[in-house]
Amino acid sequence: MRPFDYAAPRTVEEALAQHADGAAYLAGGTSLVDLMKLDVARPHRVVDVNSLPLHGVTTDERGLHLSALERLGDLARHPAVADGHPVLRQALLASASPQLRNMATIGGNLLQRTRCGYFRDTAAACNKREPGSGCAARTGDNRGHAVLGAGPSCVATHPSDPAVALSALDALLELHGADGVREVPLNSFYRLPGETPQTETVLRPGELITRVTVPPLPGADRSVYVKVRDRRSYEFALVSAAVAVDLHDGEVRGVRIALGGVAPRPWRAHAAEQALTGREFTRANALEAAAAAADGAEPLSGNAFKIELVRRTVGHALTRLGGR
Amino acid sequence: MTDSTAPRPPTGDHQVPLELQVNGRTARLSADIRTTLLDALRDGLGLTGSKKGCDRGQCGACTVHVDGRRVLSCLTLAVGAQGKQVTTIEGVAEGDRLSPVQQAFLDHDGFQCGFCTPGQIMSAICAIRDGDTGSDAAVREAMSGNICRCGAYEGILRAVRSAAERTARQEGTG
Numbered sequence: 001m002r003p004f005d006y007a008a009p010r011t012v013e014e015a016l017a018q019h020a021d022g023a024a025y026l027a028g029g030t031s032l033v034d035l036m037k038l039d040v041a042r043p044h045r046v047v048d049v050n051s052l053p054l055h056g057v058t059t060d061e062r063g064l065h066l067s068a069l070e071r072l073g074d075l076a077r078h079p080a081v082a083d084g085h086p087v088l089r090q091a092l093l094a095s096a097s098p099q100l101r102n103m104a105t106i107g108g109n110l111l112q113r114t115r116c117g118y119f120r121d122t123a124a125a126c127n128k129r130e131p132g133s134g135c136a137a138r139t140g141d142n143r144g145h146a147v148l149g150a151g152p153s154c155v156a157t158h159p160s161d162p163a164v165a166l167s168a169l170d171a172l173l174e175l176h177g178a179d180g181v182r183e184v185p186l187n188s189f190y191r192l193p194g195e196t197p198q199t200e201t202v203l204r205p206g207e208l209i210t211r212v213t214v215p216p217l218p219g220a221d222r223s224v225y226v227k228v229r230d231r232r233s234y235e236f237a238l239v240s241a242a243v244a245v246d247l248h249d250g251e252v253r254g255v256r257i258a259l260g261g262v263a264p265r266p267w268r269a270h271a272a273e274q275a276l277t278g279r280e281f282t283r284a285n286a287l288e289a290a291a292a293a294a295d296g297a298e299p300l301s302g303n304a305f306k307i308e309l310v311r312r313t314v315g316h317a318l319t320r321l322g323g324r
Numbered sequence: 325m326t327d328s329t330a331p332r333p334p335t336g337d338h339q340v341p342l343e344l345q346v347n348g349r350t351a352r353l354s355a356d357i358r359t360t361l362l363d364a365l366r367d368g369l370g371l372t373g374s375k376k377g378c379d380r381g382q383c384g385a386c387t388v389h390v391d392g393r394r395v396l397s398c399l400t401l402a403v404g405a406q407g408k409q410v411t412t413i414e415g416v417a418e419g420d421r422l423s424p425v426q427q428a429f430l431d432h433d434g435f436q437c438g439f440c441t442p443g444q445i446m447s448a449i450c451a452i453r454d455g456d457t458g459s460d461a462a463v464r465e466a467m468s469g470n471i472c473r474c475g476a477y478e479g480i481l482r483a484v485r486s487a488a489e490r491t492a493r494q495e496g497t498g
Binding site for chain 2: 008233
């Protein structure tokens with residue numbers, strides 16, 4: 001690990017003032033400290049945000065508000081999350097291990113870096129870590145990589161589970177920056193790699209996620225998170241699906257399907273959503289819609305299996321919610 | 325032209341004074357700013373019960389409690405742990421009397437080589453307290469962040485369930 005200056009501001013304004021080129025915000029540290037040890041992250045200054053007053057869970061007419069420093073484990077146990085948002089609770093509990101969930105914050109989790117082995121290996125070509133160096137994963141071991149939304153420059157996936165649930169729930173992110181406060185839908189927050197895979201979000205330099213809001217959503221209480229992985233626990237997703245169904249007299253009034261483990265960001269399966277909307281919630285209709293969940297997918301040499309796995313995972317999630 | 329407000333890579337001496345609350349005592353030491361809580365405990369304070377397995381947050385051998393919650397000391401910067409109550413495996417017994425979870429690991433052979441055991445016990449204490457140990461499946465999930473390369477999982481499972489049941493009995497009669 002390289003040396004750094006350390007600052008522990010107590011207000012958001014101080015934190016923004018402490019941030020500068022080459023600085024990194026430190027929250028739970030589960031991603032950043034790891035990457036600093038690997039020499040992948042090399043901040044000159046670490047701005048420890050753990051003393052900022054960004055704690056608490058509240059609800060009002062705008063929805064469920066999660067302050068950015070809330071730990072994943074605490075959120076999973078919070079009654080306001082558990083009641084009415086099973087998909088979010090399940091995604092939180094499917095994340096990492098209990099120890100890591102006690103450390104990782106919801107704000108930091110949305111900014112977790114990819115687990116691509118080439119990104120984490122400073123000897124490998126990686127456009128995300130070192131723009132212009134190439135992408136070793138395109139021709140290398142890419143079993144865990146993206147089949148949707150990737151490009152020639154980068155095929156890495158986003159590793160967060162909660163982000164997938166929050167994508168299905170149309171969550172909003174409150175961002176604090178030098179120019180003030182703004183709110184950005186999570187589904188517009190992540191950028192696709194294009195030619196600049198090093199820029200993963202629309203965050204401006206120094207901008208800080210301060211709050212996540214889950215708006216009231218019909219069907220949020222009929223929701224589920226299904227995570228398929230190589231081990232039963234403590235492993236990243238090969239494929240995951242966050243699904244919420246708004247059902248009215250047996251008919252699907254609205255459905256939200258977000259995928260994890262298959263794209264550079266949480267991926268909304270719009271074709272599958274459209275295929276099921278307005279139809280009777282039967283098993284046959286659910287599976288027909290699930291068949292469209294991987295529309296547009298392009299497999300790499302080692303991960304064609306993910307396309308069928310996406311369809312089956314979505315089909316499984318929909319039938320778990322009662323499509324029969 | 326360089327931006328004078330941008331931090332440059334620090335050079336020279338990176339030592340900082342640290343004050344940590346460990347096992348109910350205040351410990352002062354001087355350490356490099358990069359020091360993890362795990363290294364501060366082991367190398368700075370001689371508390372070598374917390375183990376360095378992977379040093380990457382993957383194995384759980386370094387599990388300690390910070391303000392009563394189980395965390396990974398290898399991914400925690402020591403400088404950020406100041407002002408918080410740190411408990412290590414050295415702090416869970418009462419004098420010569422082992423904690424119920426320590427005793428259960430002995431009674432049920434919850435280890436082979438013992439390297440992962442301090443982390444397993446620190447993890448189990450919290451899992452039991454949080455009520456996440458009501459079935460074999462629940463224990464396996466609650467303990468999934470602690471890897472045992474000897475594969476003593478069956479003994480660990482029995483130890484945790486036994487300690488959990490004993491705790492429940494004591495609370496029920498208390």
